[in-house]
Amino acid sequence: MGKDIEKEIDREIVKRVREPRIKDSDLFETVEEVFDRSTVLAVLELKSRGCIDKLKGVVSSGKEARVYWAKDKNGRDLAVKIYLTSSAEFKKSIWKYIKGDQRFEWITSLPTHKLMAIWARKEFSNLVKMYRAGVSVPQPLCVHRNVLVMEFIGAEGVRAPLLKEAVELGEIDYGEAKKIFAEIVRNIHRMYWLAGLVHGDLSEYNVMLHNGSVYIIDVSQAVEISHPNAHMFLYRDVINIVRFFRDELGLEAASPDKIYNYITSNKTCDDLDKYLEE
Numbered sequence: 001m002g003k004d005i006e007k008e009i010d011r012e013i014v015k016r017v018r019e020p021r022i023k024d025s026d027l028f029e030t031v032e033e034v035f036d037r038s039t040v041l042a043v044l045e046l047k048s049r050g051c052i053d054k055l056k057g058v059v060s061s062g063k064e065a066r067v068y069w070a071k072d073k074n075g076r077d078l079a080v081k082i083y084l085t086s087s088a089e090f091k092k093s094i095w096k097y098i099k100g101d102q103r104f105e106w107i108t109s110l111p112t113h114k115l116m117a118i119w120a121r122k123e124f125s126n127l128v129k130m131y132r133a134g135v136s137v138p139q140p141l142c143v144h145r146n147v148l149v150m151e152f153i154g155a156e157g158v159r160a161p162l163l164k165e166a167v168e169l170g171e172i173d174y175g176e177a178k179k180i181f182a183e184i185v186r187n188i189h190r191m192y193w194l195a196g197l198v199h200g201d202l203s204e205y206n207v208m209l210h211n212g213s214v215y216i217i218d219v220s221q222a223v224e225i226s227h228p229n230a231h232m233f234l235y236r237d238v239i240n241i242v243r244f245f246r247d248e249l250g251l252e253a254a255s256p257d258k259i260y261n262y263i264t265s266n267k268t269c270d271d272l273d274k275y276l277e278e
């Protein structure tokens, strides 16, 4: 985006925010949050595009991002992920993923709010690629600056449990564990072959279970398979998942090496169930 256009947009936004009609309470129904000005403006912009109507409550407050339950104007539930801060650690991790990714080669150094915007856009574009490839992820809806809007996984404002939580609640028996494990491997495979991406932070904390299906979330750090570390990230993802199912659910899953080789050397995974039985 050209500098002039950016300035023009900023002027327009400042004009609109000064209008007394727009109150924070119009946007944030039950959420009492202190957002910086540029985040309020980003949410307002998404409201004016008809993407969000109201933020209704906090779903999760992470280190770098907060996730809210929101509604659109038709009453549909939404999840709104807002990137807010960047610790030194986060910046370091951003660079680790950005370096070597052809899409981000032009970046050398940037102020925090720009980094947050790039990160939100990166998560959005990864979600779009995965969703189109048929990977089970929340449907991406819109993004502006540091604010990303997607399908809400859950019902009535209550989010679905993470894999980790469902297991802790004892909700998963051995038979289901086997099915869920295969479903996760199938999604990693699809991500690799059809979206050309590797998640890079896959674990029991970034998989949700809803209506008997698996949803993969938190894809901001996903990298293209051409990234120099992509296969190392993939191997680590596989290790995390295999270890969790083995240690927490007693699943005699195939070894990480076996799963990794299967994913990287088979273009289709029609025979996955048979393979996992062997």
Ligand SMILES: Nc1ncnc2c1ncn2[C@@H]1O[C@H](COP(=O)(O)OP(=O)(O)O)[C@@H](O)[C@H]1O
Residues within 6 Å of the ligand: 059, 060, 061, 062, 063, 064, 065, 067, 079, 081, 138, 150, 151, 152, 153, 154, 159, 160, 162, 205, 206, 217, 218, 219
């Ligand atoms: N689409 C969604 N629908 C419902 N809840 C979500 C959704 N995306 C994320 N969450 C919730 O928000 C938490 C944080 O989201 P995540 O993307 O994993 O960010 P991070 O781990 O970086 O804080 C998740 O653990 C999950 O509980």
Ligand SMILES: [Mg+2]
Residues within 6 Å of the ligand: 205, 206, 218
């Ligand atoms: Mg997460």
